[in-house]
Amino acid sequence: MNLSKHAERRVYQESVRLLESSFPRLDSLPRRVLGALLARTVGNAHLFVREDLHERAGNRPDAFLVNANGIFALIITEERVREQTARTVFRYAEERCAGITDQRGRVVPVSAIHRVIVGPGTGAGRTARAAGPHWSLPETDLARLFRREDAHLTRRQVDVVARQAGDLLSGYARLAVEPPEARPETAGLLDAASLAENEVEAAQARPFDSWLTFLHPHQHAIVARDYNGPARISGPAGTGKTVVVLHRLRRLARNSTGPLLFTTFVRNLPTVHAASFRRLAPEVAERVEFLHLHAWLRRFLQSRGRAVRVSTRGINTAFARAWTVHRASLRELEPSIDYWRAEVDRVIKGRGLTTFEEYLHAPRRGRKLRLDARHKELVWELYETYQAKLAERDLHDYNDMIQLGDVELRREPLAQGYAAIAVDEVQDITLTGLRLLRRLAGDGPNRLLLVGDGQQQVYPGGWRLSDAGIPVQGRGEVLRVNYRNRRGVLDFARGLDATNEVDDLDGGPGVVLGQVEAINGGGECRSWSGPAAELPAALLDQIATMPAPLGQTALIVFHHRDLVRCRKLLHEAGIATLPLEDYTGAPDDRLKIGTVHRAKGLEFRAVLVVQFDGGDRPSSAAREESTELRNRQRLVAATRARDFVWWGSVCEPTAGTAG
Structure with missing residues (x-):
């Protein structure tokens, strides 16, 4: 809640009075810290304080804070806390909060409880210093627990958590101060603004982040x-x-x-x-x-x-020159250079094959075009020429980096290994x-x-x-x-024909999008189709009426050449864009734009997809593989959206496949 300076002073004075009456024997530091925290409970925060805080008996947190930024377990002390003591205190906090759920049945996992040790002194004012598995926060930096940019829970969610915490935290007193009385003629307006403030923050600025505090029980089980x-x-x-x-x-x-x-x-x-x-x-x-x-x-x-020279342009040039040498022998089997580039990158080098004999007997999972021994010999010659072209320029490609790294790790492992690796x-x-x-x-x-x-x-x-x-x-x-996806978006993505059977990454049956449970209602999808000359008007009309801010919207294409066309179109229209390859997740007002390869793993409130029909059509032998791959790419593009998808199909006059 936004308060005037005068109102803030009144709230702080009331907080001090409440603490003195509830905890008359508090030491100076806890009194200052809890007073500052209590003053900030006006609006949308809740504070729970140990009833026996002055005794400091037992290994329990001194206080719990619940606000739009999550749940915080606090130790307030002027002394250094032994790590084992801190672990015991915070384990108690996690166990006591284990039963808290939201309205949708999601649970608060132990990994979502913030561990904070507050001490005397001053700090940088923006960040908390890491001290083992918890924050070490000076009392002057308490505002760090209330930063608006970290808010991710709505007012309703905060109230739901606080209500359950009040039942679970026996031995803790729930303290709160009331906001100063407003003038009668403005009271209603102030209340409405206060109620809306955190809803807007969570629903617009941070629309996907309730996972910071809540997980589905199955997700929580995997975490633990x-x-x-x-x-x-x-x-x-x-x-x-x-x-x-x-x-x-x-x-x-x-x-x-x-x-x-x-x-x-x-x-x-x-x-x-x-x-x-x-x-x-x-x-x-x-x-x-x-x-x-x-x-x-x-x-x-x-x-x-170990010096490595990796240049995407140099790699592309080396393969293009190798292709000119062997194109005549391979194009009747499959004319697309991209197909043979993938065969070298993903099969020969991607599987670490170093001899023709290995390639002759290696599995080619996912590749539909059958190759006999004669064909594989031709591909191997293409690979050897490509390697020679790289060597001429003292270049390595990305597969070479992996091979060199593996050799180096075998020769000498890391001096300090990783405690865990997630891929x-x-x-x-x-x-x-x-x-x-x-x-x-x-x-x-x-x-x-x-x-x-x-x-x-x-x-x-x-x-x-x-x-x-x-x-x-x-x-x-x-x-x-x-x-992530609202039902309308999910149903649209399910209809994109990416229904080929998938495994669980190890040969067992996997689960496809059509088999998942949808829990979010709503969602909207719109489609447009027309010639390239009409794309600018159609795309810009849609951008002008977007149901989400441009800063939370992405435009996705399937080829770099299409990215160049769309970026030029948007630039000429004066629309600010940010390449997906430069996107860090930080909020801004720019439309995000990139290929589906750069959109992997990201999510937005709205997505604009531009699909260009036309280009090189693969031979019938490779068409099934190409179609499956493109359908999977379409599914990835559509499922980046939470609320809204606009799908634009540009129909070129020349015959060809999508994209």
């Missing part, structure tokens, strides 16, 4: 589970796989020493999830590294003095990448967690976890409830 070896989480789009990963990372960081790693094949995704993790777990945020796989490899190889969007990582991550994680409980969905695979080819020597029998979890 211990695995005695590598584990796998699978499930269709929107089922909360990454949410589970972040909560597990917080739990593991609190109960282990050493660094943890979150990695993925998607370049821009770690930055977004790192920001989410900082909000979920600021006390251990520095313990967890968020890096996409190739960034980690580049850093690792540099630390070992998101694992279905798009190559087999060699999986083997490297397995080696990096090592053996032991909870060391390696693999998360993905075969139906969202946006690159050709495939594998099974057993191919990488990763046993997950008895340690596989499947999520089946969609929490």
Whole structure:
């Protein structure tokens, strides 16, 4: 609630009086801290204080705070708290709050309870200092617990939590101060604004973040589970796989020493999830590294003095030149350079094949075009020429980085290993990448967690976890409830024909989007189809009437060339955009724009999809594979939206496939 300076002074004075009457024997620091916290309960916060606080008997938190930023368990002390004592106190807090649920039956997991130790002194004013598995917060930085940018619960959710906390926290007094009386002619307006304030904050600025405090019971069970070896989480789009990963990372960081790693094949995704993790777990945020796989490899190889030269343009040029040498021998079988590029990247190099004999007998999971020994010999010659073209320019490609990193790890493991590694969007990582991550994680409980969905695979080819020597029998979890997409959006995505059978990443039957449970009603989808000349008017008309702010909207295409066309169109219309590859999750007013490959793992209130029909049509032999891949990409694009999808199909005069 917004108060005048005069009203703030009156509220603080009332807080001090209430504390003195309820706790007359409080020491100076608890009195100052609780007074400041109590003054902030006006509006939408609740404070619970130990009734025997002056005695400090037993290992219990001194207070609990519930507000729009979550649930905080507080120790208030001028002395250094022993780590074992802090763990005991906060374990008590987590156990006492274990029964709290929201209106939808989601639970508050132990990983959602913020652990805070408040001491005397001053601080930086913006961040809390990590001190073990909890915050160490000086009393002058209490505003950190109320930052508006961290709000993610609505007024109703806060009240629901506080009501249950009052029943569960026996031995704690619930304290609150009333807002100053407003003038009669403005009282109604002030109350209405106060009631709406946190609803607007949660529903617009942070529309997806109630997961910071609440999880579905099945999600919570996975977060709390211990695995005695590598584990796998699978499930269709929107089922909360990454949410589970972040909560597990917080739990593991609190109960282990050493660094943890979150990695993925998607370049821009770690930055977004790192920001989410900082909000979920600021006390251990520095313990967890968020890096996409190739960034980690580049850093690792540099630390070992192994120089690598990786240039996307140089790699593309090297393959294009190799293709000109072998095009005549392969184009009758399949004319698309992209098909053979994927064969080299995802099968030969992606599976770590080093001899023609290995390639001759290797499985080609996910590839529909049959190749006999003669065809494979031609492909192998293309691969060797490509390698020679890279060597001429002293270049490496991304598969080479993995191979070099694996060799270096075998030669000398890390001096300090990771306590745990979580791999998101694992279905798009190559087999060699999986083997490297397995080696990096090592053996032991909870060391390696693999998360993905075969139906969202946006690159050709495939594998099974057993191919990488990763046993997950008895340690596989499947999520089946969609929490992201409203029913209208989910039904639209289900109709995109991406219904091919998928496995659970290890050969067993998987769950597709059509089989998930939908829990969010509403949602809207609109479609448009027309020639390219009419796209600007149609797209800009839709943007002008969007049901969501542009800052919470993404425009997604399927090829880089289409991205160039759409970016030019938007620039000419004066619409501010932010490339998805530069998106960090921070709120702004710009329309996000990128290919489906950069949209993986992200979510927005609204999504605009522009699909260009036309381009190279694959031969009939490869058409089935191409169609399946594109349908999976369409599903990924549609399921990025929570509330609204606009699907624009541009029909080119030339014949060709979508996209």
